Amino acid sequence: MINLLLLILLTCLLTASPDLSATEKPSPIKLGGTIGALNDRSITDAEIAFQVIFNELLAEANESFSLKIYKDQNLLFDRFRRGELQGILTGSLHFIELDSLIHDSARYSVQFGDKLKQNYLLLVRHDDNLTSLRQLKEKTLSMGASHQVGKLFLDVELLQQQLPLSDQFFKEIHIVKGDNTSIIDLYFGKVDAAVVPKFTFETSQTLNPQIKNKIEVLASSEPMIHQAVGLRHDFPQHRIDNFEPHILTDQPSKRLINVFETFGIERIHRVTEESFKEVKSLQNRYNKLNGLSQ
CATH class of the missing domain: 3.40.190.10 (Periplasmic binding protein-like II)
Structure with a gap:
């Protein structure tokens, strides 16, 4: 379920409203996620459901998006690296590998349960x-x-x-x-x-x-972030500034509250590179124990 919920977060973040008129509506923002995000749902059902629900929900925001779930995660990462996708949902280890491509102000994770970092x-x-x-x-x-x-x-x-x-x-x-x-x-x-x-x-x-x-x-294990959502480093800052007050607020909209309650989300956090220190430490311990270079 965690992957599915992070997919919802990514959808909410990237469909937030820029300050554009109806005649200046941009082309859909391209999102990519791993097949693990579906949690027993079919690819077709997930792609259709999310696009219909969130495009309708945020029609007044003058934004739209296209969503693709990738069976081949290497293809997903390659397209994100080439700039063919503006946002990505993946596990913490892959997220760290892609960190140089992630916007400094656009790293996010979802809290389930009583704490953001879980064992x-x-x-x-x-x-x-x-x-x-x-x-x-x-x-x-x-x-x-x-x-x-x-x-x-x-x-x-x-x-x-x-x-x-x-x-x-x-x-x-x-x-x-x-x-x-x-x-x-x-x-x-x-x-x-x-x-x-x-x-x-x-x-x-x-x-x-x-x-x-x-x-x-x-x-x-020690508590750590399992998965993360990130936008590319070249994603416009003004859009990030525009959607964050709505996504990270302590007083979310009724619609956002309904989404959170339905899927068990406690809240959304902006995270930093430092937030992944436990995952990096675990990776370093593995490398040392397995005789790999750091």
């Missing part, structure tokens, strides 16, 4: 009596397709205990679209472990209190 959790079933990561050797794991940071966290945990990387350590890794699928599969014994964000685990316990009794945390 990644390695979950196991309580009845399996697992007390160490080593006991998961040749077991099965489930994790979301979009969680590169979660996989990095798991690999660092393994390397610190002088164990193989996750691709060699686990018998199978099931890559799923939604985090809830990972928790459900663990709950019903389809896999032996799962990696999910903390807020997803907390939400699942609220919806099904039995999960708290059956699933427990074996390891946890």
